[in-house]
Amino acid sequence: xxxxxxxxxxxxxxEGATVAFNCTYSNSASQSFFWYRQDCRKEPKLLMxxxxxxxxxxxxxxxxxxxxxxxxxxxxxxxxxxxxxYLCVVNIPASGTYKYIFGTGTRLKVLA
Amino acid sequence: xxxxxxxxxxxxxxxxxxxxxxCRSLDFQATTMFWYRQFPKQSLMLMATSNEGSKATxxxxxxxxxxxxxxxxxxxxxxxxxxxxxxxxxxxxxxAISAYEQYFGPGTRLTVT
Numbered sequence: 001x002x003x004x005x006x007x008x009x010x011x012x013x014x015e016g017a018t019v020a021f022n023c024t025y026s027n028s029a030s031q032s033f034f035w036y037r038q039d040c041r042k043e044p045k046l047l048m049x050x051x052x053x054x055x056x057x058x059x060x061x062x063x064x065x066x067x068x069x070x071x072x073x074x075x076x077x078x079x080x081x082x083x084x085x086y087l088c089v090v091n092i093p094a095s096g097t098y099k100y101i102f103g104t105g106t107r108l109k110v111l112a
Numbered sequence: 113x114x115x116x117x118x119x120x121x122x123x124x125x126x127x128x129x130x131x132x133x134x135c136r137s138l139d140f141q142a143t144t145m146f147w148y149r150q151f152p153k154q155s156l157m158l159m160a161t162s163n164e165g166s167k168a169t170x171x172x173x174x175x176x177x178x179x180x181x182x183x184x185x186x187x188x189x190x191x192x193x194x195x196x197x198x199x200x201x202x203x204x205x206x207x208a209i210s211a212y213e214q215y216f217g218p219g220t221r222l223t224v225t
Binding site: 032034041042043044045046049087089094095097099100101102103104105 | 144146148154155156157158161169203205207212213214215216217218219221
């Protein structure tokens, strides 16, 4: 099983739609979870961290389910500018510290 | 937020030559930096964890003798791709941790001809 897995995508949605992405992780010792956004041929940009209590930032809501070991990202009222690849990132214990593993990414295309 | 730079942003080299990529944390000190590689239409794959003052930790399947990592100071880590081959052509991205958040450099696009 991969350490971090995501919905394969691509997701093609109309403007204004609500879309949700899921990401599962295999290591129960993971402590930190993030959603990143990556535009074509650019470096990833942090979208939001994911907290146990869930967190919201404008149109974006992230949730963590430790029991089932998955995180989710909900985007409401999709905009054309939301078109990008969304990557979940999970930290995994390694040699006394942590390393950060990316999921495969889910591509979102918002259509006019 | 914290700033991480990479140099060069783009490099083209001939097969068999070596290429050095620099990753700098500009406004903070980073004892740990990470090196990732991203092939077209794929996600970022962690190559190695670079530790200041000690040896890097490589992921399974990454050749440490081919991808030399040096983290000589708290603000600089370098990745040298030795004896580059066309299959090493990829987007190489570094990152560093500041205040528990990971900041990425802009990436280096390597093309080996």
